[in-house]
Amino acid sequence: MSLDHSFVGRTYPPTAPYQVGREKIREFATAIGATDPAHHDPEAARALGHPDVVAPPTFPVAITMAASRQIIEDPALGVDYSRVVHGDQRFAYTRPVVAGDELVCVNIIEDITSRGGHEFLTTRTDVSTTGGEPVVAVWSKLVVRGEN
């Protein structure tokens, strides 16, 4: 089954706000072995000019992966998730994510291509605060492997 290419350019409605917790950042940092005090200790983060602990650079994926279910599970688009592998990933930061942020994701389908029996779905998720301040733009390329 192929993806519906007419979805290129589609923007989905903003997701419900995600409250970034201090303990969640600590848990994520611990899981990846990131021991820098700024991920764990609010005082160390404040010394760097942040209001609270700072998330490691790939932390937003914990939010955007859940948010992108909007796309993956859109029956009209037709992604077979059991055939999906992660192709590319990019984060472009306006500023780091910090504890206390309340973040909203807007998912956009940037590109759909087919090559060699596989399909490539590029999504962009614009992550901003509920106040409208842009924080990070996150791109993912998912490869939907062809059946053979």
Place this chain on the structure above:
Amino acid sequence: MELTTQTFRVTRADLVRYAGASGDFNPIHWNDRFATKVGLPGVIAHGMFTMALVGRAVTAWAGSPDAVVDYNVRFTRPVVVPDDDKGTEIVVNAVVREVTEEGLTRLDVTATCQGEKVLSQARATVRTAG
């Protein structure tokens, strides 16, 4: 300029911990039976876990945990993590490609596992102090 090589050990326990922290519970990252059924050589690390470890290397080089401005990778090869206490190793290298007038440093990064490249076109832009 070439930066100091950094090495990260990855075990099954790390994958379980990462699954919990990230919310990515895909069984290919913890269940051999499932992984081999879908054609993988065994349980593999989350690509995003590898990217996170490389991110640690990048922030360590930059000297600050909040230095990353832009960071992208392509996942070229899975990191197979054996079911033992030793796990496997990811080796991360980087070279400085460019230093801009705005105080940004662009790095070209490579990550290998068992001598094979697991990420390609990995690039990070970091804000450098001073």
